[in-house]
Structures are given as structure tokens and as C-alpha cells.
Amino acid sequence: MTPSAAAAASPWWPVALAVDVPAGVAVPASLDGDDVVVWRTAKGELRIFADRCPHRGMRLSFGFVRDETLVCLYHGWRWRADGGCALIPAHPDLAPPPSLCVPSYPAAEADGLIWMAATIPGRPPPAMTGCTPLASLVVDRPAAVIAAAIAAAWGAMDGVCARLAEGDVVLRMAIQPVHAERTMLHVLLAEGDPLVAIGVAEAWRDRFEAAEPVP
Amino acid sequence: MSLPLEPAVRDDWHVLCRLADLAAHVPAGFRLLAHDVWATRDAKGAVSVRSADGRALPVTLAYGHVFTSLGAPARPLFAIDEVAEPDRRLATCGAVRVRASGLRLVENFLDMAHFPFVHTDILGVEERPEVPRYDTEIRWDVDEVWATNCRFWQPLAAASSRGGQMSEYRYRVASPFNVMLYKTAPPDPARFDVIGLSIRAAEPDLSFAYAFLLLLDDATPATTLIHFQQTIFLQDRIILENQRPRLLPLSPKAETPTRADMSSVAYRRWLKAKGVRFGVFEAAP
Ligand code: FES
Numbered sequence: 082m083t084p085s086a087a088a089a090a091s092p093w094w095p096v097a098l099a100v101d102v103p104a105g106v107a108v109p110a111s112l113d114g115d116d117v118v119v120w121r122t123a124k125g126e127l128r129i130f131a132d133r134c135p136h137r138g139m140r141l142s143f144g145f146v147r148d149e150t151l152v153c154l155y156h157g158w159r160w161r162a163d164g165g166c167a168l169i170p171a172h173p174d175l176a177p178p179p180s181l182c183v184p185s186y187p188a189a190e191a192d193g194l195i196w197m198a199a200t201i202p203g204r205p206p207p208a209m210t211g212c213t214p215l216a217s218l219v220v221d222r223p224a225a226v227i228a229a230a231i232a233a234a235w236g237a238m239d240g241v242c243a244r245l246a247e248g249d250v251v252l253r254m255a256i257q258p259v260h261a262e263r264t265m266l267h268v269l270l271a272e273g274d275p276l277v278a279i280g281v282a283e284a285w286r287d288r289f290e291a292a293e294p295v296p
Numbered sequence: 297m298s299l300p301l302e303p304a305v306r307d308d309w310h311v312l313c314r315l316a317d318l319a320a321h322v323p324a325g326f327r328l329l330a331h332d333v334w335a336t337r338d339a340k341g342a343v344s345v346r347s348a349d350g351r352a353l354p355v356t357l358a359y360g361h362v363f364t365s366l367g368a369p370a371r372p373l374f375a376i377d378e379v380a381e382p383d384r385r386l387a388t389c390g391a392v393r394v395r396a397s398g399l400r401l402v403e404n405f406l407d408m409a410h411f412p413f414v415h416t417d418i419l420g421v422e423e424r425p426e427v428p429r430y431d432t433e434i435r436w437d438v439d440e441v442w443a444t445n446c447r448f449w450q451p452l453a454a455a456s457s458r459g460g461q462m463s464e465y466r467y468r469v470a471s472p473f474n475v476m477l478y479k480t481a482p483p484d485p486a487r488f489d490v491i492g493l494s495i496r497a498a499e500p501d502l503s504f505a506y507a508f509l510l511l512l513d514d515a516t517p518a519t520t521l522i523h524f525q526q527t528i529f530l531q532d533r534i535i536l537e538n539q540r541p542r543l544l545p546l547s548p549k550a551e552t553p554t555r556a557d558m559s560s561v562a563y564r565r566w567l568k569a570k571g572v573r574f575g576v577f578e579a580a581p
């Protein structure tokens with residue numbers, strides 16, 4: 082699966098577990114080498130912005146949330162949920178021009194996962210109904226290698242999602258290509274004991290990391 | 297192989313190390329502008345610097361540091377007149393390694409607007425973030441960039457501060473990788489402390505920052521002064537290593553300055569006019 086091939090199946094990509102981004106928190110994520118910041122306002126509105134402040138390029142994921150804005154760590158410029166600039170502290174009397182804004186991406190939350198899309202998609206992200214988010218596991222292999230390993234072991238993937246049954250455990254996984262050499266597996270529990278399930282997921286993670294390159 | 301160095305950078309003076317860091321007769325290797333150079337100090341304290349192909353390079357010892365050039369400097373190393381004043385103390389702070397363009401480091405040094413957010417409760421407070429209008433000029437006759445009449449409220453302006461003060465600053469960019477500021481001295485507000493920052497640009501995106509202080513304060517122990525400066529610089533490093541791109545874009549559209557960034561705007565314009573490319577972000581054609 083290359084990102085573009087999977088994008089044809091679903092324009093949505095998983096970038097975080099919803100529990101890892103509570104209200105008032107900003108976290109970094111990468112999709113295919115593009116750095117983004119996933120954050121929620123104090124009231125809990127979810128947003129995904131480019132991880133680069135328009136002012137002097139500081140990564141916004143190093144900033145902090147204050148009320149309904151994301152504050153850049155470098156000079157404290159405040160960015161609203163609509164991407165516009167609310168305040169330039171060095172010039173408190175100056176109204177930031179409406180053209181001044183951070184690029185943002187479509188974001189959605191469903192069944193405990195946070196999804197992002199490059200352009201506004203015509204449909205909702207894949208459903209994981211009834212699942213409980215377990216963990217996000219890093220694998221230092223390309224997404225294509227992991228997709229091939231999953232297909233070989235569990236059968237064809239459904240877009241960026243996979244399903245695995247092992248013993249009494251049923252897992253769902255959503256796959257995030259972080260960059261060319263790194264993939265994030267977002268693991269959800271469909272059935273079974275969570276402590277057993279996390280062991281199963283980690284064993285698969287290790288197998289993926291040892292998987293042969295795709296010929 | 298890298299591009300040949302542009303004259304504005306090749307023929308300029310660059311800091312190599314602190315003089316005190318060279319042991320007698322032991323050649324020390326340094327990376328400078330993506331080249332290897334070797335420095336040796338003899339028993340009398342004289343320093344020689346050679347390029348990897350054995351060429352003897354120009355050397356100037358000043359402000360506790362060794363400066364050299366990969367080309368032929370058209371003028372002597374920048375002069376700081378205050379160094380001759382008898383009541384000045386020199387303190388050198390050592391090297392801080394930063395994974396960023398040296399030009400980004402200079403720009404950060406020129407920037408007052410970040411004090412309340414990056415150096416909170418030391419060089420600024422969040423309640424007083426305003427940067428009053430100041431003056432900037434490119435002095436083409438001496439080929440330097442200056443920012444003058446800079447004022448900023450500081451709760452703890454220096455290691456010797458007893459309380460907050462409205463600090464007055466003058467910034468001077470003496471060459472693309474050498475910058476200094478003149479700042480109200482807490483012990484004698486009519487005179488100025490001088491803080492210099494010279495950058496060894498090892499690679500376009502890897503820098504070593506050498507700070508030195510020429511202070512009027514004679515009471516504070518040198519270790520306290522150096523520690524104060526280190527604290528400030530380590531706070532800046534978190535920023536510098538997380539700006540994207542790591543290299544400095546010179547195109548006016550690449551980033552969004554505001555009035556407080558007038559010195560940075562002048563610096564970028566001057567770098568562009570001089571044809572500086574080392575450490576500059578070139579957008580893909
Ligand atoms: S870089 Fe973000 S406020 Fe300056």
C-alpha cells in the first residue's frame with residue numbers, strides 16, 4: 082500500500098488516539114513527512130494545523146493552548162481554531178490582518194481515533210464501532226512493508242485498516258505512514274482481555290519490524 | 297561536494313574557538329563552513345590555523361577567541377571600542393552546539409519580542425510583551441546592520457540585577473555571523489554592557505555559538521555571569537532547533553514579519569544584497 086493507493090480507498094489517515102489529545106493539549110504528528118500539530122481548544126474543539134508558525138517558522142506543537150487559541154512558544158502569537166491570528170503580543174494594539182493564518186487540515190474523530198485528510202473528504206472516516214483504543218505503536222519500517230506483512234498474515238486490508246483474530250483476542254489496527262521509514266500502528270481492541278491484547282499487538286509490532294522488504 | 301563559498305562569507309572573519317580551549321602544541325580540528333581546519337597554539341601563545349590542504353589561514357585573537365578566515369579578509373576583525381576601557385571585564389561563555397543555521401541564531405539574538413515567552417521572568421514578563429518602535433539601518437559605509445533606540449521591560453536584565461528595569465539596547469551586526477548588543481548596565485545605567493555572539497557555522501544547518509561579555513559589573517563572580525548567559529542560551533536553543541526550515545529563508549514571502557521584526561527584515565535584506573548563501577534556505581526551483 083502506498084499512501085496514494087490507500088488514499089484512493091479512503092482519504093482519511095489516522096494520526097492519534099483521541100485519548101492522547103485531551104482538551105487544552107497540543108501534540109505533534111507526521112503524515113508522510115508532513116509535520117502537523119493536533120490540538121484541542123479548552124472547550125475541546127479538535128483541530129489539525131501545519132506544524133509551522135507563519136511568523137518565524139517555530140513548530141506550533143511546542144506551543145500551548147490558552148482558552149480557544151493555540152499559542153506559539155516563540156513570540157506568543159495566538160492562533161484561533163479557524164486558523165486566523167487572534168493576537169500579536171509585541172503589538173497588542175494592532176489587529177492582525179485577516180489574511181494572516183496557519184494552514185489547517187480537515188480533522189475528524191471517530192471511535193476513539195483522530196483522523197486527518199489532505200483535502201475535504203466527501204465521506205466520514207472508517208468506523209471502528211464498538212472498539213476500545215489501546216495504544217499507538219511505532220514501527221521503524223515503511224508503511225508498504227507493514228501493509229504487505231498484514232496482507233500475508235491476516236488477509237487484505239480495508240484501506241488503512243486491518244483486522245486480526247488471535248486466540249480470544251480480536252484487534253483492529255489503523256496505519257499511519259509517519260515518514261518514509263516509520264509507521265505508526267493505532268491499535269484498538271474489538272474483543273478480549275486488554276492486557277492479553279496489548280501483548281498480542283506488541284508481538285505483531287516486533288514481527289513487522291523484522292519483516293522482509295517488499296520486493 | 298558543496299558549492300564554492302561566496303566571497304561575502306569566505307572572506308569574512310569567523311570565530312573558531314576560545315583561545316583558552318587550545319592546549320599548547322596540540323593541534324585541534326574544527327569544522328568551519330563545511331571545511332576542516334586545524335588550529336595550533338605555541339608556547340608563547342601565538343596561534344596558527346591551517347586548512348585541510350595545508351594553507352596557512354589568517355588569524356586574529358580578540359575577545360578571548362580565535363578568529364580566522366577561509367579567504368582573504370578585506371578588512372580587520374570588527375572592533376569593539378569598549379574593550380579598551382580599564383573597568384571592563386571579559387567573560388567568555390564557551391561553545392553551545394545548535395542544530396540550526398547560524399543566520400537563524402543571529403536573528404534570534406536580534407529579537408526582543410521573544411523575551412517574555414522564551415526567557416520568561418528573566419528578560420521579559422508575559423504582562424509586558426510590547427516592543428516599542430525602534431530604528432533600524434543598514435550602514436553601507438561600514439557594511440553593518442544596526443538597530444537603535446530599542447527598549448524593553450526586563451525583570452532580571454543581567455546576573456547583577458536587583459530588580460526590573462526598562463533596558464535600552466543597541467544591536468550591531470558586524471558581519472553575517474558576528475553580532476553584538478550594547479545594553480544598559482545595571483550597576484551604571486548611563487553606560488552599556490556589551491554582549492557579543494560569534495557563530496562558527498560548521499555546516500549550513502549546524503552551528504557553534506560563542507558568547508562573550510564585556511561588563512562593567514565587577515562584583516558578580518564570573519561563573520554566575522557565565523551561568524546566566526548559558527541559561528538564556530539553552531532556552532533559545534529549544535526554539536532554534538525547532539524552527540522550520542532550519543535554514544534562513546530570505547524571500548520576503550517565506551515568513552510573516554511584523555513591526556518588531558524590523559531588525560530581522562533589515563538583516564535578511566542585507567544578507568541578500570551581499571550574496572550570502574551559506575545557511576540560507578533556497579526554495580526548490
Ligand atoms: S514564530 Fe510563532 S510567534 Fe513567532
Ligand SMILES: [Fe+2]
Binds near residue numbers: 404405415528532
Ligand atoms: Fe533569546
